[in-house]
Amino acid sequence: MAILKTQAREKGYFNVPVWEQAFRCVELVAAPALAFYLLSQGGWLAVAGCVLLAVHYPRTAYLGHDLAHNHWGPRDDAKPTLMLRAVSLFQGFGATWWVEKHELHHSFPNACRMKDGVLTPIDGDIDSVPWIVWDKSLVKYNDTARKTTFEKLLAHIMPRFQVPLFFPLLSIARFNWSWQSIETAARKERNIEAALCVAHWVVGMTLAGMLTPGAAWTGWLWFLTAQLFGGFILAFVFVLNHTGMEVYDANEAQGFYDRQARSTRNTPSSVVLDWMTGGLNSQIEHHMFPTMARRNLPKMREATRRAMVECGYAYEELKNGEAMRAVMGALSEAARA
Incomplete structure (x- = not known):
């Protein structure tokens, strides 16, 4: 290796050329701008805009992934830092939570350790109880990991229905990732990042409500539908890589x-x-x-x-x-x- x-x-396989960096910057801004314009036209054009915005979310996530992996240079340098903040605004979740979790995943994909006789995940990507148990070897961990009565109830019920519920759960992944990003950035006093993640939702909902030709709630529904579809695409791509x-x-x-x-x-x-x-x-x-x-x-x-x-x-x-x-x-x- x-x-x-x-x-x-x-x-030169490790280099991202300047033209590609420029294109990704244009794509980051142009795709949602066009999507919101299509919303303002109503009808099938609004539907097309919803699909465009949904596809934009995984594309933006891939850009954040590149930046966090130092593809554009050390992520603490000025340009990657600026771009990661732009991704936080246009994506709705940031790098602070993701980097720590993802670097551990790269070191120990699907790995666990024995703790008090229970196989316990090291890789956070397979630690999703009480919602999903990714492998039968983690069933005992699912039964013991949660402490409150509500968590124990979910940990008992959800795995039994996780196959029919799997794709709906993938669809709400973006909301979970965004909340964890905001909570982690705020806790670690990355206030700009947290504010940009919050701004994604506030600005997006506001623009959708203002630009839709119908009642404001139709724009809000349009925006949330794009979030669900975009989260589904991104989560679908990820699960094929390691699950199973x-x-x-x-x-x-x-x-x-x-x-x-x-x-x-x-x-x-x-x-x-x-x-x-x-x-x-x-x-x-x-x-x-x-x-x-x-x-x-x-x-x-x-x-x-x-x-x-x-x-x-x-x-x-x-x-x-x-x-x-x-x-x-x-x-x-x-x-x-």
Whole structure:
């Protein structure tokens, strides 16, 4: 992997060209501006605007993901800092909560540790109880993790219905992420970030209510529908990468590469799929080279596969339908456990 990383750096795969940075800045502003303009026209144009705004949200999340992974330079530098604040405004959730959680995920994807005889998640992405139990090995954790009577009740009821409720739960993911972003930024006194995340909702609801040709509530419904659809797209992309892969005790893994191979899968690559997923369909390569510009990740697939197989690691690549069946199978097993 060190050799591959050196070769990729020599080819410029870690660089995001200035033209691409400029395009992403234009996209960040132009997409929601056009969406709100279409809302003001009413009818089917408003529906098209809702879809455009929904697609804009995962696209903006991918930009925030790039910035947090230092693709535009160290994220504490002036330009990435400014752009992360812009993402907070246009996205509704910020980097402070996400960075800490996501960097732990990259180090220990799907990993757990034994704590008082219970397999307890290290990776926060699989710690979603009482709402979802991602793997049957986490059922005992689900039963013991929550303390209040309400949480215990949810932890008892929700897993039994998590398969039919899964897609609706994905749709409300953005609201949860935004709330956690605001709460974490405020708690850590990142007041500008918290204010920008709040402003996303206040400004968005205000503009939607003012610009809609109908009653204000139709604009508010338009805005919230875009949020739901956008959250669904983003969460759908994420669950294909790790859900249904092995959930394991980190002490039993043989180092960094073994942890990645156990728990990370790729899905098919094409121009359209790479655009829709922000390049995260090449998830294995992203975990091996997290600071690599994501548009170059597909170029590393074959070399990475050969290297991992040669070193005795798994390299899982499934079609999108197969990956979703693996996800639903894991959720179903957890619901029955």
